[in-house]
Amino acid sequence: MAFTADGSRTAPIAIVGGGPVGLVLALLLDRHRVRSVVFDVEDGPPRHPRGNTHNARTMEHYRRLGIAGAIRQLGLPPDHPTDVAYFTRYGGFELARLPMPSERDKQRAVAAAARDDQVPEPLHRANQMYVERFLLDHVRTRPNITLRPGWRVTALDQDAGGVSVHAERVAGGARETWRASYAAGCDGAQSVVRRTAGIRYEGEGSIDQAILGRRAAATHLRLPTLQRDFLEGRRAWTYWAVNRELVMTLISLNGTDEFFLLTSSVDPDLLDTRALVRMVQSAAGAPIPVEVLGHRPWTPGAALVAERFAAGRTLLAGDAAHLFTPTGGFGMNTGLDDAANLAWKLAAAVQGWGGPVLLDTYELERRPIALRNTAAARQLNKNLGGIELPTELEERSPAGEEARRRVGALLSTFGEQFASIGVQLGARYDGSPIVVPDGQPPPDSPVTYSPSGVPGGRAPHVWLDDWHGAGSSLFDRFGTGLTLLRLGPRPPAAEALAEAARERGIALTTLHVADAAARDLYGRDLVLVRPDQHVAWRAERPPADPGELLDHVTGARSPRVAAAPAGR
Numbered sequence: 001m002a003f004t005a006d007g008s009r010t011a012p013i014a015i016v017g018g019g020p021v022g023l024v025l026a027l028l029l030d031r032h033r034v035r036s037v038v039f040d041v042e043d044g045p046p047r048h049p050r051g052n053t054h055n056a057r058t059m060e061h062y063r064r065l066g067i068a069g070a071i072r073q074l075g076l077p078p079d080h081p082t083d084v085a086y087f088t089r090y091g092g093f094e095l096a097r098l099p100m101p102s103e104r105d106k107q108r109a110v111a112a113a114a115r116d117d118q119v120p121e122p123l124h125r126a127n128q129m130y131v132e133r134f135l136l137d138h139v140r141t142r143p144n145i146t147l148r149p150g151w152r153v154t155a156l157d158q159d160a161g162g163v164s165v166h167a168e169r170v171a172g173g174a175r176e177t178w179r180a181s182y183a184a185g186c187d188g189a190q191s192v193v194r195r196t197a198g199i200r201y202e203g204e205g206s207i208d209q210a211i212l213g214r215r216a217a218a219t220h221l222r223l224p225t226l227q228r229d230f231l232e233g234r235r236a237w238t239y240w241a242v243n244r245e246l247v248m249t250l251i252s253l254n255g256t257d258e259f260f261l262l263t264s265s266v267d268p269d270l271l272d273t274r275a276l277v278r279m280v281q282s283a284a285g286a287p288i289p290v291e292v293l294g295h296r297p298w299t300p301g302a303a304l305v306a307e308r309f310a311a312g313r314t315l316l317a318g319d320a321a322h323l324f325t326p327t328g329g330f331g332m333n334t335g336l337d338d339a340a341n342l343a344w345k346l347a348a349a350v351q352g353w354g355g356p357v358l359l360d361t362y363e364l365e366r367r368p369i370a371l372r373n374t375a376a377a378r379q380l381n382k383n384l385g386g387i388e389l390p391t392e393l394e395e396r397s398p399a400g401e402e403a404r405r406r407v408g409a410l411l412s413t414f415g416e417q418f419a420s421i422g423v424q425l426g427a428r429y430d431g432s433p434i435v436v437p438d439g440q441p442p443p444d445s446p447v448t449y450s451p452s453g454v455p456g457g458r459a460p461h462v463w464l465d466d467w468h469g470a471g472s473s474l475f476d477r478f479g480t481g482l483t484l485l486r487l488g489p490r491p492p493a494a495e496a497l498a499e500a501a502r503e504r505g506i507a508l509t510t511l512h513v514a515d516a517a518a519r520d521l522y523g524r525d526l527v528l529v530r531p532d533q534h535v536a537w538r539a540e541r542p543p544a545d546p547g548e549l550l551d552h553v554t555g556a557r558s559p560r561v562a563a564a565p566a567g568r
Contacts, residue, residue: 011037011146012178014165017187018042020128021318021335023135025184027065028343028484029481030144032531034350037178038139039167043150044457045133048294049220049260052127052237052251053329055424057338057458059121060475060533067138068121074134075126076237078104080255082125085236086411088227088243088394088404091285094234095242095404096411115463115517118425120473125237127260128332132382137462151176156183156196158313168451181350182359183314184342186335191320197311201304201323203374217268219261219276220294227256230284241283242407248283258293262326268297300325303374309363317342322370330377330423337427338366344531348554353505355556357433365429376423376446380414387411409551425449430456434553436537439523453522453537459520464513474518478529480510482536482553485527486512488519492541494526500546506554522550529554 013029015022026036032186054062054071061436062068076082082100087093101109106122113119139145145158155166163183168175185193221245231239239250248263266279277290304323309316318335342362348354387410390403430441435456442450442457451460462474470476477483482501494510501508519525522539528549536553543549551557 008177008179009037009282010179011035011538012181013037013346014163014178014183015039016156016165016183016185016193017147017191017318017319017320018136018147019186019188020132020135020332021339022184022186023132023139024061024065024336025186025317025339025343026139026145027135027142028061029340029347030477031065032344032347032351033144035144035146037146037148037180038167039148039151039153041150041152041170043170043297045136046129048296049130049218049251049253050128051259051326051332052125052253053333054124054126055329055333056119056121056421057125057424057427059124060334061336061340061562063121063473063475064478064533067134070134070138071126071131072103072107072124074130075124076103076252076255078102080252081235081237083215083236084238084240084414085234086240086242086408089241089283089285090230090239092243092394093404096408097236098412100237109427111468113463113468115515116460116521117463118449118461119421120461120463120468120475123424127251129253139516152526153187153192156193156314158183161502163313181313182346184346185316185320186318188319189323191316193314194306194316196322197308197314197316199306199308199311199316201301202307203304204378205299205302207302208322213458215268216262216264216298216300217266217271217276218269218296219292221250221259221261221276221280222257222291222293223250223259223280223288224257224291225288226250226259226284229286229288240411242387242389242411243394244391246279247387247389248279250283262300264300266537268295271295284508289321298565303378305367305370309367310359315342315346315359315362321366322374324374324377324379325380330373333424334370337369340459341366347531351505353554353557355551355554357557358555359434361429361434361555365432365501366381369427372427372444373423376420413517420446421449422446428457432456434536434555435534436549436552439536451521453524453527453535453538455537456533459527459533459535460517460518462513462518462521463528464515474513475533477509477511478533479507479511481507481531482550483509483511483529485518485522485529486510486525487514487522487527488516488525489514491525494542497546497549500550503547504550504554504556506550 013036015038018038029036084098085097150170151167154166157164162181165178185191246265251260272293278288302323306321317338324331345358393398393403415540426449439454441454465472528537530536
């Protein structure tokens with residue numbers, strides 16, 4: 001560990017917040033061989049459930065770090081369906097079901113997928129509580145990451161040369177100061193980094209509706225008999241109870257006896273253990289045993305985005321930059337995509353191959369995505385508010401059957417919040433000063449994804465063999481730095497571009513892929529892919545000035561590279 005003359009410890013990057021976003025940012029920096037220190041006020045892994053969804057893009061980031069397989073072992077058993085099921089009560093009528101595959105089914109589909117299939121890493125259901133524990137253990141094995149659990153950052157001072165981070169031990173009050181080139185605020189909704197920088201949220205707060213609106217309760221439960229007595233043969237990932245008395249959902253954590261309860265049907269500040277037990281028993285329709293393992297209030301419906309994502313040498317990511325309603329599972333995943341965008345830019349800045357414009361593009365690229373994703377999640381949340389629950393919903397009568405049919409038909413239309421592949425894979429950075437435009441991007445849709453080689457979007461995926469295992473994905477062959485794809489049977493040579501990269505200290509991997517499917521997807525013979533797997537440039541022939549192209553995509557100068565027309 002290095003020290004400054006005044007005794008401060010040093011690291012190129014200081015990360016405030018040791019949740020999934022901060023830990024993944026540290027791991028991505030480690031992949032670039034950049035040292036970081038991670039401060040977190042908690043002195044150990046989380047003990048309360050939070051988000052449950054690791055979407056397809058997040059799983060691609062985990063794959064790049066070599067940990068996707070391990071994370072897929074967490075959460076539900078591999079043969080457990082991930083359906084969303086709606087009941088009047090768990091011992092009552094089933095209203096609707098959105099069928100979704102188990103982890104085993106997903107992996108079978110990956111093994112049989114076409115060469116140009118775009119989902120090499122399907123969405124995975126595992127509670128953040130489990131994944132964060134794994135990430136903490138994994139981070140401790142990495143040589144370039146220093147963990148400071150149980151340390152609260154109290155202040156940040158920055159100047160032209162760096163950031164001084166002042167921290168205090170939560171237990172005992174010991175103090176220390178770290179000096180870093182940059183600080184990343186991944187410290188959640190109450191971010192000390194954001195508040196120190198004087199940055200405010202903008203947007204809309206909680207939705208005033210009875211279903212996942214207003215103030216809500218989030219409770220960790222053990223229900224030892226619920227599955228055996230009521231859900232055997234009707235297993236799902238999420239179980240809703242929908243009736244005129246209450247609306248609540250139980251999310252299965254381990255596939256057996258642990259659940260995460262969410263509801264707005266009661267005031268969370270007035271709930272004690274006995275009231276929680278009665279509510280769950282009412283949802284079951286029977287006096288089942290209930291053990292309350294943890295409880296906290298929360299506020300659904302928020303769509304808040306920081307007015308800025310950076311102030312000098314401090315930058316924001318995750319909940320510090322944007323606050324979501326959990327509907328759709330977009331929050332943590334948007335934060336991890338922030339980390340992927342920010343990590344390579346910070347690495348380029350401290351290693352000297354990033355230009356003065358590069359870090360400015362973090363906010364330019366990611367803030368529009370935050371606005372897009374928070375709006376999509378809020379709209380999904382508002383959709384829940386349109387459910388009307390007839391008085392006869394639970395009657396065993398023709399009127400009850402008709403009421404259940406109507407409500408079930410409406411609930412069956414909510415599948416888009418669980419199949420938002422456009423939100424997962426469709427983030428684009430069109431208009432960014434480090435992207436060389438050359439065509440019309442595909443339409444933006446939250447429910448569909450159109451792979452495209454038009455610069456700005458996620459690099460299209462291709463399987464390179466029929467095995468579909470480790471090393472089979474085109475993504476597995478990308479380098480840590482920039483990657484130059486030479487596509488098709490006879491792509492042009494690109495030695496001059498490789499030489500220009502060496503002169504600038506830029507890691508450039510050149511990859512020849514003769515596969516026709518890859519050439520068709522990307523639409524050009526030469527494609528330059530950024531470290532975050534977004535396309536920066538493509539053309540039919542090498543650039544006239546390779547150095548100018550590299551300066552453009554690394555933010556070293558104002559863009560002047562002309563787009564190469566198709567067919568040239």
